Structures are given as C-alpha cells and as structure tokens.
Amino acid sequence: MSRADFDFIVIGAGIAGASAAYELQARGRTLLLEREPLPGHHTTGRSAAFLVESYGCPTVQRLTRAGRGFLENPPGGFATHPILEPRPVLWIARPDQANRLIDATNQAIATGAKLERIDLSEAHALCPVLRTGYASAAVIEPDARHIDVAGLLDAYLRGFRLRGGELETRAEVLALHSRASGWEVRTPAGNHGGAVVVNAAGAWADRIGQLAGATPIGLQPMRRTAITFDPPPAAEIQRWPCLIDADEDFYLKPEGTQLLASPCDETPFPPCDVTPDDLEVALAAERVMAATTLELRHIGRRWAGLRSFVADRAPVIGADPARPGFFWLAGQGGFGIMTSSSAARALAGLIVDGQLPPDLQRAGLSREDLSAGRRSISHSASTVLV
Numbered sequence: 001m002s003r004a005d006f007d008f009i010v011i012g013a014g015i016a017g018a019s020a021a022y023e024l025q026a027r028g029r030t031l032l033l034e035r036e037p038l039p040g041h042h043t044t045g046r047s048a049a050f051l052v053e054s055y056g057c058p059t060v061q062r063l064t065r066a067g068r069g070f071l072e073n074p075p076g077g078f079a080t081h082p083i084l085e086p087r088p089v090l091w092i093a094r095p096d097q098a099n100r101l102i103d104a105t106n107q108a109i110a111t112g113a114k115l116e117r118i119d120l121s122e123a124h125a126l127c128p129v130l131r132t133g134y135a136s137a138a139v140i141e142p143d144a145r146h147i148d149v150a151g152l153l154d155a156y157l158r159g160f161r162l163r164g165g166e167l168e169t170r171a172e173v174l175a176l177h178s179r180a181s182g183w184e185v186r187t188p189a190g191n192h193g194g195a196v197v198v199n200a201a202g203a204w205a206d207r208i209g210q211l212a213g214a215t216p217i218g219l220q221p222m223r224r225t226a227i228t229f230d231p232p233p234a235a236e237i238q239r240w241p242c243l244i245d246a247d248e249d250f251y252l253k254p255e256g257t258q259l260l261a262s263p264c265d266e267t268p269f270p271p272c273d274v275t276p277d278d279l280e281v282a283l284a285a286e287r288v289m290a291a292t293t294l295e296l297r298h299i300g301r302r303w304a305g306l307r308s309f310v311a312d313r314a315p316v317i318g319a320d321p322a323r324p325g326f327f328w329l330a331g332q333g334g335f336g337i338m339t340s341s342s343a344a345r346a347l348a349g350l351i352v353d354g355q356l357p358p359d360l361q362r363a364g365l366s367r368e369d370l371s372a373g374r375r376s377i378s379h380s381a382s383t384v385l386v
C-alpha cells in the first residue's frame with residue numbers, strides 16, 4: 001500500500017532535484033526523496049560555482065543564457081540575498097592553443113555569448129599574476145558570474161516547502177514498480193505512489209533508470225578535483241577574473257579570501273562519495289604555477305566531485321522513450337548549477353504541457369536536443385556502471 005499519492009516524485013535532492021521539485025510543486029503535489037541526511041551532499045556541494053555563458057556545448061550555452069534571468073532577478077522572497085556576483089572569466093591560450101580558443105570563441109558568440117578578444121597587456125592588467133610569455137591569446141567574458149550555490153540550493157528547497165512540497169531525507173529509493181496509473185516507489189520508510197517519477201539522481205541516474213526498467217543513457221561520472229590556497233599577501237584578488245585555460249587544463253578563481261584551482265581532471269569513476277587524489281592535487285598546483293607567478297606552498301581545502309556526462313555532453317531532460325511517466329533530469333556534467341533554473345523549467349514544461357516553455361524554444365532549444373532518446377547518446381543495456 002502506498003503511504004500517499006503524489007503527482008510527481010523527484011529522486012535526488014541535489015541542485016537538479018531541488019530546482020525540479022520547486023518548479024513541479026507549482027503544478028501539482030510533489031515529493032522530493034534524498035538518500036543522504038542532507039540535500040546537496042554530493043556533486044552540488046562540491047562545485048566551483050561559475051556561471052559562464054561560453055562554457056560547454058551549444059545546448060548547454062543556450063540553457064545557461066536562458067536560465068540566467070531567473071538567477072539574476074528571482075521572484076520576490078525567493079532568496080535572502082543576491083545569488084550571483086560579478087566574476088569575469090578570462091580564457092587564455094598558449095601559442096599551441098590559440099586557434100582552438102578563437103574557434104571556441106566564434107562558436108560561443110554564434111550562440112549568443114558576449115565575449116571579447118583582448119590584447120595581452122589588458123590580460124596582464126586584469127590578472128597581474130599571469131606569467132609573462134605564457135599566453136599568446138586572451139578572451140574575456142565580462143558578464144560571467146560567481147554563484148552562491150548553497151544559497152541557491154536553500155532557496156529552491158525553501159520555495160518548494162513554502163509551496164507545500166514535501167522533502168524526505170534518509171530516503172533511498174530501493175525499487176520502482178510501474179502500476180496502472182504511475183509508479184510505486186519503495187524507500188526504507190515505506191512506499192509512495194506517484195503519477196510521474198523524475199530521475200534527478202546525479203551520478204546514480206543510470207542506476208535509478210535500471211530500477212525503472214529503462215534503457216541506460218550511458219551516463220559516465222568523472223571525478224574532478226579542486227583545491228584552495230592562500231593568495232600572496234596584499235594581493236587584491238577580489239579584482240581578479242577567473243582564469244581558464246583554453247583546453248580546460250586548469251582554472252583559477254578567487255573564492256572569498258582564498259584562491260580556488262582545479263587541474264580539470266576527468267577520471268571515469270563509478271557513482272560513489274568520491275575523494276580527491278594526491279596526484280591531481282599536485283597537478284593543480286603545477287599547472288597554476290606554470291601559468292602564473294603564484295607559489296603554492298600550502299594547500300588549504302581539497303575535495304573532489306563527480307561530473308556526469310552522456311556521450312554528447314548535453315543534459316538529458318525529458319520522458320523515457322519506453323517507460324511512461326518516467327522522466328530524466330541527468331547528465332548535468334560541469335554545468336548543473338548554472339543551468340539549474342532553465343533545466344527545471346524545461347522538465348516541468350515537458351511533463352505538464354508536453355513542450356518546452358516558449359522562452360526556451362525562442363532561445364533555440366528543442367525537445368530533441370534534450371531528449372533521452374536522441375541519437376547522439378549511446379544507449380546500451382550493458383552500460384550501467386556497477
């Protein structure tokens with residue numbers, strides 16, 4: 001017997017599940033289930049917190065642009081303080097990377113990103129620690145932003161509860177059974193019935209798909225490492241842009257009173273509570289010291305998280321092709337925070353109205369770009385990671 005019947009049951013309370021639950025509760029009775037004691041414990045709590053319109057594939061860039069307005073001007077009472085803060089991004093290229101930077105810049109401009117090629121003296125003025133002679137080309141995205149990720153997650157969850165939504169933590173989904181009018185969802189505390197189930201389980205999304213009898217979307221979680229360290233004394237790091245290498249070999253970002261760096265590792269991993277690797281920590285330090293005059297003598301925090309991608313590196317948002325009432329919200333890779341609001345609105349539109357919201361269509365997005373059945377995803381019953 002089900003304890004209650006819901007219109008929508010969302011699995012996973014990271015940024016994807018929290019934003020989806022917030023949108024869906026405005027359209028029907030929604031239950032959000034999270035395995036951990038606290039929401040946001042996995043990838044969401046481990047991000048670098050950028051909003052960069054020139055990041056990712058064209059579908060991701062369109063989602064980021066389309067979702068930016070909500071994060072910049074959320075509805076009254078949504079958040080207690082601004083979610084975004086200015087943090088320009090400076091893309092740099094060594095001589096061997098310069099052509100790739102120009103190509104990527106042209107592609108991102110074509111999707112609507114605001115990017116400017118600047119000369120190296122300007123790049124050095126913006127980022128005084130950039131090592132002379134390292135870069136041969138630089139491009140700036142002046143309107144990139146830092147995201148208050150914890151504040152955004154809290155705001156989605158608070159808004160969800162204020163709308164009447166129910167969150168259960170320590171509620172691991174153990175089984176999913178389709179029934180005449182939707183799904184029966186089994187957790188250790190009992191069963192729940194829902195007309196629609198949303199799979200927002202991050203790195204575990206293919207496992208949840210398997211519980212529902214869906215064909216895997218070929219999701220590959222990949223570990224990414226980050227570290228923080230002290231800036232040089234008296235350095236005005238709040239004026240610095242975020243520095244990203246053209247091939248994403250490393251990035252460096254002011255983070256409060258510290259600097260944050262990553263070697264941009266992408267090591268395939270099974271879904272788990274991933275921890276940082278010493279070699280990647282050392283690589284982060286090495287790449288930052290090669291590109292800048294910074295010296296890393298002491299590393300502060302170090303952590304790792306799983307960024308999960310499907311083959312074409314665009315997110316999967318929409319109905320499962322073969323399991324009625326089962327929807328995917330997965331594959332958010334390294335862009336799940338910046339795309340959270342547009343992805344959640346896309347999902348709610350597809351579930352409730354059967355189409356993307358008009359503003360997302362105007363942004364150049366289509367249901368096919370996001371669908372779980374698209375050709376550019378490798379579907380194979382054998383690709384679920386164990």
Ligand SMILES: Cc1cc2nc3c(=O)[nH]c(=O)nc-3n(C[C@H](O)[C@H](O)[C@H](O)COP(=O)(O)OP(=O)(O)OC[C@H]3O[C@@H](n4cnc5c(N)ncnc54)[C@H](O)[C@@H]3O)c2cc1C
Nearest residue numbers: 012014016035043044048049050173202305335336337338
């Ligand atoms: C180092 C690093 C830097 C990043 N930088 C950025 C950035 O600058 N900007 C950006 O936009 N993105 C960034 N990302 C990516 C971003 O963090 C992710 O895309 C996003 O957090 C994914 O959110 P999610 O909700 O899908 O996954 P998660 O946050 O992992 O949430 C999934 C949830 O599902 C739960 N779950 C799983 N199985 C079950 C089950 N059976 N029952 C119940 N619950 C279950 C898990 O416990 C988890 O809480 C970065 C990621 C990393 C690791």
